[in-house]
Structures are given as C-alpha cells and as structure tokens.
Amino acid sequence: MARRTVRIAMNGVTGRMGYRQHLVRSLLALREQGGLDLGGGDVLWPEPVLVGRRADALREIAARHGLAETSTDLDAVLADDSVEVYFDAQATAARPEALKRAVAAGKHLYTEKPTALDLAGALDLARLADRAGVRHGVVQDKIFLPGLRKLKRLVDGGFFGRVLSVRGEFGYWVFEGDWQQAQRPSWNYRAGDGGGITADMLPHWEYVLHELFGRVTAVTARTATHVPRRIDERGRPYDATADDAVYGIFELRGGAVAQINSSWAVRVHREELLELQVDGTHGSAVAGLHGCRIQHRATTPKPVWNPDLPTGDRFREQWQEVPDNEEFGNAFMVQWEAFLRHVVLGTPYRWDLLAGARGVQLAELGLLSSAEGRRVEVPELVL
Structure with missing residues (x-):
C-alpha cells in the first residue's frame, strides 16, 4: 500500500x-x-x-x-x-x-x-x-446533504413527472448582539466587507437549482435590512449596511418556477433550517437538510376547504418518508x-470556479433586481 x-x-x-x-x-x-x-x-x-x-x-x-x-x-x-x-x-x-x-x-x-x-x-x-x-x-455543500441527495434521487428516478414549482424557506433568528450574543460575525452585516444574505445565500440557491432542476434563466428579488442596528463582537453598536433577508423568484430552464425566502430575521417554524417543497405533475416532495418526505399523485387526498369549519385533516401525516438506502457522510x-x-x-x-462565478452572478443580479424593482434575465456564463 x-x-x-x-x-x-x-x-x-x-x-x-x-x-x-x-x-x-x-x-x-x-x-x-x-x-x-x-x-x-x-x-x-x-x-x-x-x-x-x-x-x-x-x-x-x-x-x-x-x-x-x-x-x-x-x-x-x-x-x-x-x-x-x-x-x-x-x-x-x-x-x-x-x-x-x-x-x-x-x-x-x-x-x-x-x-x-x-x-x-x-x-x-x-x-x-x-x-x-x-x-x-x-x-x-448543500447538494451533498442527505435530504437533497434523496431529492436528487427522486428527480433522477422521474418521481415528479414534470416539475412545476420549487418553494424554499431558509433562515433563523440571528440575535442582535445586545442581550444575547449574535451567532454570526458582524462583517456579515456590513456591505463594505462583503456582507449580506443575498451575497451569501443566492450562490447556494444557484447551484442547488441548477443541479436538481435546471439553470436559472431570470430572477426577481427583494432585499431588506430588517434589523438596522446591531452590536459587534466588542460590544460596540454599529449600523447594518447589508441586507439580512432576500425574497427571490427564480425562473428555471424548462419552465419551472422557484420561490425561495432567505432570512436572518425569521423564527423557525418548520422541521429544519432549510426546507424545499417540490411539486410536479406526478408527485411532490419536501426535503430538508437530512430528511425527505413524498406524496405521490396516487395517494394525494382531496381536501375541501370550508372556511366555516376547522379541518380534520392531518396533512403532514399523509406524507411518506424517503428511506436512506445508503450511508450519507458529512x-x-x-x-x-x-x-x-x-x-x-x-x-x-x-x-469549479466557473460554477462559483454563476453563484456570484445570481447574487449580483438579485441585488440589481431589488434595487431597480424589476425582473432580470440571467445570461449563461462562458469563459
């Protein structure tokens, strides 16, 4: 050896x-x-x-x-x-x-x-x-997570039929740094230091969407700085000059539409810090960092909405867990x-670095979309 x-x-x-x-x-x-x-x-x-x-x-x-x-x-x-x-x-x-x-x-x-x-x-x-x-x-890293690898298995196996939409929620509450210490370094909230959740997270969503469903062809985004004043690592107050939330709509090659909210100013009411719901003509899935649940069209119930009565349906119980079928490393x-x-x-x-550049491109165009209040097309990159 x-x-x-x-x-x-x-x-x-x-x-x-x-x-x-x-x-x-x-x-x-x-x-x-x-x-x-x-x-x-x-x-x-x-x-x-x-x-x-x-x-x-x-x-x-x-x-x-x-x-x-x-x-x-x-x-x-x-x-x-x-x-x-x-x-x-x-x-x-x-x-x-x-x-x-x-x-x-x-x-x-x-x-x-x-x-x-x-x-x-x-x-x-x-x-x-x-x-x-x-x-x-x-x-x-996110495409190597167990939940997203299970999602990729479903895509490759044709489970969804034609993918219609992707809806994602990511984020958690990052403390301001006064009465509880912040979980993220202060440079994340200063635009001059390369901070901002758009620059941080849209590169992730670019490769996740690209790998699983197709290239992003257009973006419409709205950024926000919901918490404008924070306390740094030395206990000094500072103005947050970078965005701490971004709400994006991404058009994908093939016609599917993805909507992903990313925020450091949201309290978690979901199973995991990241959840993606994928809906297709043949089935749907909800994937997190680790788990993935599915509902096939043959087992989809037919709920009727009656605003006068509380529903007796337990919707989450109607989904099936996708088995691991393999060991997933870190x-x-x-x-x-x-x-x-x-x-x-x-x-x-x-x-590679070209794939990394696509992420930077999407973040840059997302910021442009928010600043100008419009939909922005995403050109395909070549070196």
Missing part, C-alpha cells in the same frame, strides 16, 4: 465554518479513518498547514489537534513547493486577492463562496486558474473527498 501525503494550506480555520466543517469534520475526520482510499491500495493523507492572521489562535488549534505547522505569512506558505493545495475560508472581502496569489504560486485551489465580490472578479479568477493549469473547486467531507481525488487522480469534477 502506498501513502500519498498532500499538504494543504488552510486559510480561515479560526472561523466557525473553516474550523468545524472543513478542518475537524473533513480533513481531520479523513485522517481519523486512515486517510482517503484512492483505490488499488493507495491512500491519500491530508496534511493541513494552518494559515491566518492570529498566531495564538492558530497555535491553539494546532496543539488541540496534534498538527505541526501554522503560519501568519501566506506568501511564505505559498512559496513552499511541498504545499500543493490552497484552501480559503476567509471573510469574502479578503478571499479574491489570496486566491490570485495562490494561482500565481501554482497551487490547486479549493475555496468557500462567494469566490469574489462581483461577477467580473469571479470570472477573472476562473480564467486565471484555467490559464495556470491548476485544478480548482468551490464548496457547494456533506463537506464528501465534497473534499471528491476534490482531492480530482487533484490526485484527475477524476471529473464540475464544481
């Missing part, structure tokens, strides 16, 4: 997502299981090199997990020929420049989204990476595995 070590510069692991999902639940989890099986007896061993601005925080994380290398000098890490992959989970505003430096150093790229602050920057990154001949990938880890195989073995991988 041959063990191939791949050294990965990880920038942004002091943040919640970079630390929990990418370092602990993905790369360290791969190490705990003995590495990534490449087939033929070969194993890939990921070796993280922690990069960031806060040396003490990096050293504490490294000591906690028995890692050897940390650095606050990104250029020095990128100059190290033994580092093959650069991963970025920084705040959005810092990401494009770091990715460009990594491309110039010849590193393969794997990055959180959005990949840039605007479409021009996202396309520029994709072109630079292609010209440099490096492999590149963008985190698109969504972030599953995509890390696919990307690392792509880097080492050259296996096909379609979630």
Whole structure:
C-alpha cells in the first residue's frame, strides 16, 4: 500500500465554518479513518498547514489537534513547493486577492463562496486558474446533504413527472448582539466587507437549482435590512449596511418556477433550517437538510376547504418518508473527498470556479433586481 501525503494550506480555520466543517469534520475526520482510499491500495493523507492572521489562535488549534505547522505569512506558505493545495475560508472581502496569489504560486485551489465580490472578479479568477493549469473547486455543500441527495434521487428516478414549482424557506433568528450574543460575525452585516444574505445565500440557491432542476434563466428579488442596528463582537453598536433577508423568484430552464425566502430575521417554524417543497405533475416532495418526505399523485387526498369549519385533516401525516438506502457522510467531507481525488487522480469534477462565478452572478443580479424593482434575465456564463 502506498501513502500519498498532500499538504494543504488552510486559510480561515479560526472561523466557525473553516474550523468545524472543513478542518475537524473533513480533513481531520479523513485522517481519523486512515486517510482517503484512492483505490488499488493507495491512500491519500491530508496534511493541513494552518494559515491566518492570529498566531495564538492558530497555535491553539494546532496543539488541540496534534498538527505541526501554522503560519501568519501566506506568501511564505505559498512559496513552499511541498504545499500543493490552497484552501480559503476567509471573510469574502479578503478571499479574491489570496486566491490570485495562490494561482500565481501554482497551487490547486479549493475555496468557500462567494469566490469574489462581483461577477467580473469571479470570472477573472476562473480564467486565471484555467490559464495556470491548476485544478480548482468551490464548496457547494448543500447538494451533498442527505435530504437533497434523496431529492436528487427522486428527480433522477422521474418521481415528479414534470416539475412545476420549487418553494424554499431558509433562515433563523440571528440575535442582535445586545442581550444575547449574535451567532454570526458582524462583517456579515456590513456591505463594505462583503456582507449580506443575498451575497451569501443566492450562490447556494444557484447551484442547488441548477443541479436538481435546471439553470436559472431570470430572477426577481427583494432585499431588506430588517434589523438596522446591531452590536459587534466588542460590544460596540454599529449600523447594518447589508441586507439580512432576500425574497427571490427564480425562473428555471424548462419552465419551472422557484420561490425561495432567505432570512436572518425569521423564527423557525418548520422541521429544519432549510426546507424545499417540490411539486410536479406526478408527485411532490419536501426535503430538508437530512430528511425527505413524498406524496405521490396516487395517494394525494382531496381536501375541501370550508372556511366555516376547522379541518380534520392531518396533512403532514399523509406524507411518506424517503428511506436512506445508503450511508450519507458529512456533506463537506464528501465534497473534499471528491476534490482531492480530482487533484490526485484527475477524476471529473464540475464544481469549479466557473460554477462559483454563476453563484456570484445570481447574487449580483438579485441585488440589481431589488434595487431597480424589476425582473432580470440571467445570461449563461462562458469563459
């Protein structure tokens, strides 16, 4: 058996997502299981090199997990020929420049989204990476979640017939930071720092809709800043200059219409933080992060609405749970595995920087739609 070590510069692991999902639940989890099986007896061993601005925080994380290398000098890490992959989970505003430096150093790229602050920057990154001949990938974790993988199984099996519509609800209440600490960093609410739920979530909805139902061809959106004043990590009040909610209508190739509400100012009254209902001519499904329920047309009841009487129907009890039928790994880890195989073995991988640019494009056009109060067509992107 041959063990191939791949050294990965990880920038942004002091943040919640970079630390929990990418370092602990993905790369360290791969190490705990003995590495990534490449087939033929070969194993890939990921070796993280922690990069960031806060040396003490990096050293504490490294000591906690028995890692050897940390650095606050990104250029020095990128100059190290033994580092093959650069991963970025920084705040959005810092990401494009770091990715460009990594491309110039010849590193393969794997990055959180959005990949840039605007479409021009996202396309520029994709072109630079292609010209440099490096492999590149963008985190698109939600399509690897158990609930959405079950939904994809239904789509591929023809369960829905012709898909008519998709309705989604995402979000939760993010505390203002005064009497309870906020669950999200304050930069998320500052437009100048790349904040805003439109920039954060519309890239997710682009790839979810694209992968499951077809490319988004037009968007009509309305953004809002429902909570205009918040308290930052140091206890100082600040004005929220970025949107904390976006209500979108997305027209899809093939004629289906998707409506998705995203909000950090909503209290949850649903089974999961994300729920998508898909209605088709032959059946419907409601999928969350983990579960998925269905109702086929042959078992659809015929309710009659009488405003004078309360209904006796228990509508949720009339749906059937979709079985797992397989073991679903952590969504972030599953995509890390696919990307690392792509880097080492050259296996096909379609979630690249062009796919990331489509997400930035949809967010940009969603903001334009809201600002101008109109429907905006979404052109197909090519490099």
